[in-house]
Amino acid sequence: MDSLSPISPTFLSDDDHDAFLGFVEYARSSLSSSSAANGDDNGGDGDPPPWSWVVSRILKTCVAYSSGVTAAILLSDLFQAWNEQRKYLTSKKKLELVNQLKTRRARMRLPNTVTIDSIYEKHFLSPSSVLEAVIVDTFLLAGTNIYILSLGDLWSSCAIDLYLHRRFYEYVGKEGILRKGRQILLTGCCLRTAVQGSGHPRLLPTEYLVILLDEDKDEDAMLLGAQFCTYSFSSISADNIKHGASFSFYARIESIETLEPFGCTQRKQIILVDNEDVKIKFLLWGEQVLLANLFSVGSMLALDRPFVANVVNKNHEASQELCLEYGSATQIYLVPVIQHEEQVLLTSTQMKSQGLRLSGISNENQGLKASQVSLQCDSRGSIDFSKYPFRSYAMDLNDKMTGISIYGTIMDISREKNTSEAVFCLAIEDITGVIVVKLHFIGFWSLGRVGIGHTVYISGLTCSMTLQKMLEVSWFEKEPGTYFVNLSCLPALLNSSCLHKLSLLSDISNWINNTHICCVHLDKIEHNNIQALPCHNRCGCFVKERSDGSVWCSFCQCNCETGRTYSFLLHITLADESGKVLAWCVGPTAAELLQISPDEFLMLPEDERAMYLYTLQNEEFMVAIVKGKKRGDEFLLLSQEHFPEWEITRAQKCE
Template sequence: MENRGYACNTKVGSAMDVDHCQQKEEEEEQEDPFLKFVDYARSELLSLEGDRNKDDDGSDGLGWSWIVSRILKTCIAYSSGVTPAILLSELSQAWSEQRWVGAPKKPLELINHLKKNHRRTKLPNTVTIDSIYAKNFLSLNSVLEAVIIDAFVLPGTNIHMLTLGDYWSSNIIDVYLHRRFYDLTGLQNGILKRGREIFLTGCYLRTATGGSGHPRLLPTEYLVILLDENQDDDAMLLGAQFCSDPFSSISLDAVNRGASYSLYARIEKIESSEIHRKFETLQRKQITLVDGDGVKLKFFLWGEQILLANLFRVGSMLALDKPYVNISVDCDTETSEDLCLEYGSETQLYLVPYIQHEEQVCVTLTPNRRHGSRPLGSFNSSQDLKFSQVSLPRDSQGTIDFSNYPFRSFVVDLRIKMTGISLYGAVTDIIKEENNQQTVFSLRIADTSGEIWTKLHFARFWSLGRVSFGHTVYISGLTCTMSKQKCLEVLWFENDIGASFINLSCLPALINSSCLHKLSRLTDIFYQTSYAQLLSYNF
């Protein structure tokens, strides 16, 4: 289906008049800020998805009406106004969740592959992603031992996101990446990438709102990247960046001149302490590190930073990039130059976890013990619904569901046996059907291709005071049928699945969001009124 030009409401007129009408209306349509943002958002989502998710016939399956509905749903949730970043973030999350429908039940192949080499025991405060969804809660001292499933940038923004899974959950969750880690996601090193294991703590849970379908984790700066010395890339990183600076080479004078260090040491001891000051008591974690030469140095965590200690275990190897070097009065005689390390604003932490090797013994099962594993939920790839421009669901009566049609539907496109239709246009007439037990209104909707009457069946009394002539409305869930008079009729029922009626002209968020509307000058009102009279004039 294609967008056919605007049909002027003139009975007689020259070809030039018709062409002028078509050109003028097309220009006005192109200038509609809301529709321009819909097209922009769609292109951003498609660029995020890439060609790999397109259907065989070249269609992407990203429905135009779906995008409009999500944008308006977000506007209702954020009545004070929205920005392109908010809208694109919500659209990206909703689309990502829709693509994962059914997939969380399936064991992720990436995690299953990594699980073969997973020999660590859980850290004391570890929680699973499944438990976060079950409780809809996450405490600050909880630890997530996660695997990066995907790393991406929210379309239209510079906000970096990570999609995380873990070894014990069937669900996944997104986290906003803290800006101190943005340099680790670029092409230059790309350490935070698919398949990388990370520990994180100090997370706040952003629960689902009116515009969001699932919870997300807010940014946390308490994140540690796991390295594997058996992997060539990680071994090269450790050897090239962290093994050249022993503790004995640290000089406070060099630090004051702008020098920075990358250090690698074993965690020997983790201790808690308190520092009492005049008006406060400050919590502190003291971590004793030992480098390859046997030199010891203290690594201090202060205040909220002590959450990082939840990610450490005695015996693990810790790599510190650009730690803050300071003088400590608490250092003993074994330390180097009475210096200590702290977690500074530029510090990055990498961890080679300590794995306790245990001897395997064979145990004979008692007669009453049953063994075996319960299979995880299966996933049928055919359940992943795919839609395209030419392949849409059809029922036994031949009715076609257009709710996932990739492009906008216009009045001129409407045909009998079409359902799930969405219309975006202006109200040109309103009629209340008096001789009906239900609350039924007939609205004449006009878009750039023509006009049509839509019969709206409301489940309860609905006030027409919110809709007036000239208001822009969006209606989804429409069905096209043939009336008794053999004319095309468009019906809408409020309780039908996917049915919505939104008056954009009375939506506060639209008025407060500069990306979705444009300001009109007073001088334009006269021209628009005169032009409307010209279109309705009967020659």
């Protein structure tokens, strides 16, 4: 079909001269055209998908298929994923009761949310999946005392039955809150698939069920007032706990954090703030961490009969600090945070980018340029840019922005000093300027080798102002929405002709802030330009032995007695029909060019090493090459005065 045709030169970015970005715009315009053409079926108005969504999806496919992808593979994956994501907007058939529940106020759709229709289609349900459901009916299974809830959702055309967990039996019946029309959240569900002659698929019981409340409804407001306004966190005392008092609290979720495992047990910590601005920790243990899938920052949590305990620290010792836990008698109600929207004006850079994109689209319905878009914001005024339709640039970043994605070239990288935490500063440049991103890691650097001159994509950035009125851009490892890819070291980039444009060596100096893909042969390899040195596995940097015998990684600023191996540092001359370039490389890239491992090379006698290198001359390779430089004290072991300015970040032998 037409939408799967090869990339059109129209969508090659004039500003970036980057074929990858060109394909991103080509894919977005193809999806936009498809949505407009099938608007009646999908409810689409021809709006393109968010720029960051397309980039992340393409890169995740490339990571999954290191041998390379085609335009057809990428577009097929994008079309399928985009259509599935939009399905819930326009389901033609709706359950009548569910239709009546639609309100004018929008609340955020939780991550991992699945639809009932998708459960039937895939015959599968992950325990971490979330169901945002409404009770269509409640009944007893014939001949038993087992309660069944018939559930629908806002996006599906059918219902599914759930065996209700017995801890919720007191909430069903004529006076119970779990009755027809009530909205609930579920996770930790397992699917009992139907076998021949045994009826329809059903959901097995789960104790991770949260009841949604609406403060604007009299019944729910009365429940909250009567049951949850008596106690505040300051009411908890040792005497109350000793005499077995039960508490009910109403508080706002301030943050949701993953803690270090307690032995082999997973833990999550929810920070709650009551109406007196008193904070307390609500801890989830083991399988209970699934409950955190149902919570969102800013929502109000009504917590009935939580278990009160002492906080247990990483040394397995109980402190004097009190916390709440999810006990056998605990019941949770939730008043979801209402998502407000704010109009965001496009910057001049984005207006220009949008104009260039639309100039290549013939469909006149898409010829109108937007000057502003509506984005969701939280109660603190922070605006979520994860669904921003256009690319964000360095100069666009400002205070109270979350979910930002940036694509650019690394100009500097270092570990932040005067802190025990693993925080690294990454300077990223695009066509508008440079931003410095603080990367916060849970324990240690975990992104592999990242060097100056490399092209990276990073999502999940948060912007805030410091006390000194300086903009601070942060990234927190493993937080929802965070993603980091080093395109310069991505194997699939070399093998995917739709994502790169072959460059001649004579041309690469004209566009230095790009990752260039070149087809070259090895012109000259000098034996004295090869070194095999110990390097740190986590970051790919060379290490040195200190006077006290310890082995030190200057990049990670840590000892690494273990977790190190030998790696090549290679200077090599590359050539094609247009000229020659002296370049350097390390690690797997150097081993790929030399077609031998460091250990094997070191085992060869001196004369055999020279003979082996001679046999490699004129071997052809596809390489990714960037304008880089030595990174601070990464190469303190090296004393070459004329270190090459070009780095080979990836190489693959041409068959």
